[in-house]
Amino acid sequence: MEDKDILLNNLFAEAAKTEIADNGFSRKVMRRLPSRAERMSRIWTCVCTMAAVVLLTYFKAWNYIFDWAVNVVCVSHSINWLHIIPFILLLPTATMLVSSVFVYREMNLS
Numbered sequence: 001m002e003d004k005d006i007l008l009n010n011l012f013a014e015a016a017k018t019e020i021a022d023n024g025f026s027r028k029v030m031r032r033l034p035s036r037a038e039r040m041s042r043i044w045t046c047v048c049t050m051a052a053v054v055l056l057t058y059f060k061a062w063n064y065i066f067d068w069a070v071n072v073v074c075v076s077h078s079i080n081w082l083h084i085i086p087f088i089l090l091l092p093t094a095t096m097l098v099s100s101v102f103v104y105r106e107m108n109l110s
Contacts, residue, residue: 056062
């Protein structure tokens with residue numbers, strides 16, 4: 001078993017050193033990938049945006065959005081903001097603390 005492993009390691013070590021001439025084929029392929037992906041991404045974004053506009057127009061969503069905004073304004077007057085302000089201040093702090101722990105762990109792992 002060990003002899004086979006040694007033979008395979010030697011074979012792969014030699015194969016890794018050899019370079020196959022592809023006349024720039026790999027470079028051409030790698031150049032085309034991002035541009036094609038970007039183009040497809042833009043097309044997909046355009047199609048989704050158009051579908052959203054059509055659906056919002058068909059279902060007259062601006063009425064629902066306006067009603068929602070009016071309800072938010074009405075409800076915001078009845079909220080006691082003194083009880084909510086500590087949570088508003090603690091949420092970014094907690095987010096920074098948790099993310100810094102993850103960054104610290106990543107730095108120690110690498």
